[in-house]
Amino acid sequence: xxxxxxxxxxxxxxxxxxxxxxxxxxxxxxxxxxxxxxxxxxxxxxxxxxxxxxxxxxxxxxxxxxxxxxxxxxxxxxxxxxxxxxxxxxxxxxxxxxxxxxxxxxxxxxxxxxxxxxxxxxxxxxxxxxxxxxxxxxxx
Amino acid sequence: xxxxxxxxxxxxxxxxxxxxxxxxxxxxxxxxxxxxxxxxxxxxxxxxxxxxxxxxxxxxxxxxxxxxxxxxxxxxxxxxxxxxxxxxxxxxxxxxxxxxxxxxxxxxxxxxxxxxxxxxxxxxxxxxxxxxxxxxxxxxxxxxxxxxxxxxxxxxxxxxxxxxxxxxxxxxxxxxxxxxxxxxxxxxxxxxxxxxxxxxxxxxxxxxxxxxxxxxxxxxxxxxxxxxxxxxxxxxxxxxxxxxxxxxxxxxxxxxxxxxxxxxxxxxxxxxxxxxxxxx
Numbered sequence: 001x002x003x004x005x006x007x008x009x010x011x012x013x014x015x016x017x018x019x020x021x022x023x024x025x026x027x028x029x030x031x032x033x034x035x036x037x038x039x040x041x042x043x044x045x046x047x048x049x050x051x052x053x054x055x056x057x058x059x060x061x062x063x064x065x066x067x068x069x070x071x072x073x074x075x076x077x078x079x080x081x082x083x084x085x086x087x088x089x090x091x092x093x094x095x096x097x098x099x100x101x102x103x104x105x106x107x108x109x110x111x112x113x114x115x116x117x118x119x120x121x122x123x124x125x126x127x128x129x130x131x132x133x134x135x136x137x138x139x140x
Numbered sequence: 141x142x143x144x145x146x147x148x149x150x151x152x153x154x155x156x157x158x159x160x161x162x163x164x165x166x167x168x169x170x171x172x173x174x175x176x177x178x179x180x181x182x183x184x185x186x187x188x189x190x191x192x193x194x195x196x197x198x199x200x201x202x203x204x205x206x207x208x209x210x211x212x213x214x215x216x217x218x219x220x221x222x223x224x225x226x227x228x229x230x231x232x233x234x235x236x237x238x239x240x241x242x243x244x245x246x247x248x249x250x251x252x253x254x255x256x257x258x259x260x261x262x263x264x265x266x267x268x269x270x271x272x273x274x275x276x277x278x279x280x281x282x283x284x285x286x287x288x289x290x291x292x293x294x295x296x297x298x299x300x301x302x303x304x305x306x307x308x309x310x311x312x313x314x315x316x317x318x319x320x321x322x323x324x325x326x327x328x329x330x331x332x333x334x335x336x337x338x339x340x341x342x343x344x345x346x347x348x349x350x351x352x353x354x355x356x357x358x359x360x361x362x363x364x365x366x367x368x369x370x371x372x373x374x375x376x377x378x379x380x381x382x383x384x385x386x387x388x389x390x391x392x393x394x395x396x397x398x399x400x401x402x403x404x405x406x407x408x409x410x411x412x413x414x415x416x417x418x419x420x
Contacts, residue, residue: 032381
């Protein structure tokens with residue numbers, strides 16, 4: 001794996017160049033970010049523990065309910081708010097996690113930027129769909 | 141199972157071949173071939189077999205795995221003794237690094253039976269039969285077991301691993317440290333920079349050009365906790381990056397493989413906590 005000199009969009013260190021190892025190791029330097037991402041990933045993970053237990057337990061408890069009972073349950077304010085929080089936090093966590101996976105494994109920069117945009121937009125769309133569907137069922 | 145030290149033995153059997161089978165999706169030119177089987181020693185009762193990776197990039201030939209037979213009664217107890225014996229008596233073209241032969245210089249790090257370790261402190265009797273010896277992975281091979289460490293030392297250089305101060309040094313003494321302050325360096329200063337950990341880190345395999353790797357982050361931690369250093373702010377600024385630091389996903393191969401029994405994974409977690417501390 002002589003990937004140390006793989007191409008980047010700015011082509012700063014083209015393969016076969018004579019840049020020093022230190023220049024390669026420094027790269028573009030530190031972005032001064034990443035801590036926020038790391039923290040939010042943990043916060044959402046912690047929040048998901050009770051939320052997912054609650055969801056599974058509720059689904060088991062309401063497994064034998066008819067549609068009317070289920071809609072009535074979803075219409076309760078506490079349930080509607082918790083469900084909305086679940087969608088937001090779940091897909092936010094997914095967005096953060098997928099970003100890490102893409103950064104880990106996708107090395108062609110143009111492709112990486114494109115995939116990251118798709119990941120962010122799809123996560124936000126899923127979040128919106130989840131919350132909207134939930135409120136729609138709760139308010140009708 | 142949370143890995144806290146390389147002294148722990150995993151409950152699960154680990155795959156023996158490391159990191160990949162010899163011909164899985166690699167280009168034909170880098171495919172490892174069956175090499176030479178060297179003659180058995182005459183009249184030996186206890187014979188150990190070593191399957192050793194051989195490669196000379198300048199020869200134009202593919203890498204190969206040679207099988208050597210060693211008479212245990214005419215060889216020292218450690219793998220390094222066997223390697224030296226091979227170079228002296230069997231094949232003088234065999235190349236590997238070594239210096240201190242007692243686990244303090246970090247030169248003879250290699251992949252032994254699938255785990256990165258120092259050849260000088262790995263007993264022949266603890267090894268498989270036949271044992272496999274490969275160079276540290278994820279480094280360009282210079283020759284045989286010698287990997288190119290230029291990038292790893294450049295990464296070490298990039299964190300400026302030296303004392304950075306703003307206060308002038310005291311006129312008539314060294315910069316002093318209390319025993320308690322000195323004790324904070326325990327678990328950091330013992331690192332011998334053999335790069336067993338960095339070479340075994342999947343995050344460093346995939347993103348080694350940007351991720352600093354456990355060995356270098358352990359050194360970064362060493363200077364962050366040194367009571368004499370006055371550049372903690374700069375050091376944390378330089379580390380706070382999704383790739384340089386946060387590519388560590390706490391896989392803990394580093395802690396599992398460290399031949400000095402250190403815990404780089406924990407020290408990296410402490411750096412992340414330090415950054416969180418100053419943010420909230």
